[in-house]
Amino acid sequence: MQWDIAAVPLNIDWQQILLHLLNFVILFAGLYLLLYKPVKAFMQKRKAHYEEMEKTATEKNAAADRAKTEYEGKLASADHEIEEKRAAAKKELDGYEQMRKNAAEEEADAILAEARKKAAEEKRHAIRSARREISALVSSATEKLVLKETAHEAYDQFLNVVEKKDGPDQEQSENEEPKT
């Protein structure tokens, strides 16, 4: 008994199934090449573009964050450095001030010593000149005494002259011992 392949219920026809299949294969190939593949490629390209943009933006954000952190660190260290420099400058200024004060004190001491020395010198000079004058007066008085008639008058004259001339330097000459 031969089985008739075409005599299938519901009018199923293998030849027509294959024709439908051929039709669909042509459609599949055409749609894949003309529509599906190019549209998908474009969508992937756009996706890659936006992913790249996002990646760049993320990188830029990260770089900005890093720079911000760095600048904040630098700012903090700059404040610290400024504080240190200010302290050092103050210290230096204090040192310099102290140095100037010391120098001024030294100069003042020197000036004072010089003044004292000069005063002593002047005093010695005055005493010497006074002594010379006294000696001169004494000798002139002596001469006058000798020349005057009475010694008493001569002595009174001598005392008057001495009191006039030697009034201001009398106290000093009294404190110091005469260098004879």
Next chain:
Amino acid sequence: MTKKRTLVFLFIVAVIIAALVAGIVLTDGLYEKTGNVNETMQDAVLHEGDKINFFGLRVNPAVISGFVVTGILLVFAAAVRLFVIPKFTYVPNKFQLLLEQAVGMFEGLAKNNSPHRNGFLGAYLFAAGTYICVGTLFELIGIPWMTAAGASVTLPAPLADINGAIMMGCLSYIVILSGGILSNGLRGVGRTLKEFSLPISMSFRLFGALLSGLLVTELVYSYLALSFVLPVIVGVLFTILHALIQTYVLTMLTALFYGEVSEPPVLKPKKQKQKKVPSEVNPK
């Protein structure tokens, strides 16, 4: 209720009753069949009387419908490839958005249901979905064609023919089988063959769904009284619904089973045999 409202209500009821009576009396002679319904429905299923000559082969009208649909789709795709795709921009316009949505939807369906292997599946789902959807909507156009007997026939949806539906169901099963073989070898074959009823169920589901729409339409058209207003709902809305639902069902089932058979096997960790510890010396 005021007096005026009562009068309006009574008037409306009277108009409705008068319209119904007029309808009943006037349409008495319209419920006559324009032909034998059995013959019409048998012809819609078996296509015994409306064979078309196709390069010397006598084929059902659905074969011609399939080639016409393919031609339309390929011309459209070529036009899009030549004139639209080169002008694609990163911020899409409406038509570009529609194309991207269509491609993205089937690609997403493939990726979601078959995360391990989905390159070919996405393209297949796109083609099959487009063919089913456009093919079903194609019957709305109602292109007339000359049969081999010289009569005129309106081209039906390609998948309303049992041969077209079998092709789609079996091809989907073969695609699922190929996915199983490529991913898991013999294990994939076993997984696919486990669902041996799948090609039959997919084929006949598609055929039944589309044929039912065709039969309902044929039934409606066979009565003169039902040929007013009703075909708008039956013919257009049902066809659109069929197109969308069948596209979704077949592509979803194919993606689901493809993902199931192409999933790599989960190896169970081997149980290590515990070495027997020498039993303690029995003091007895």
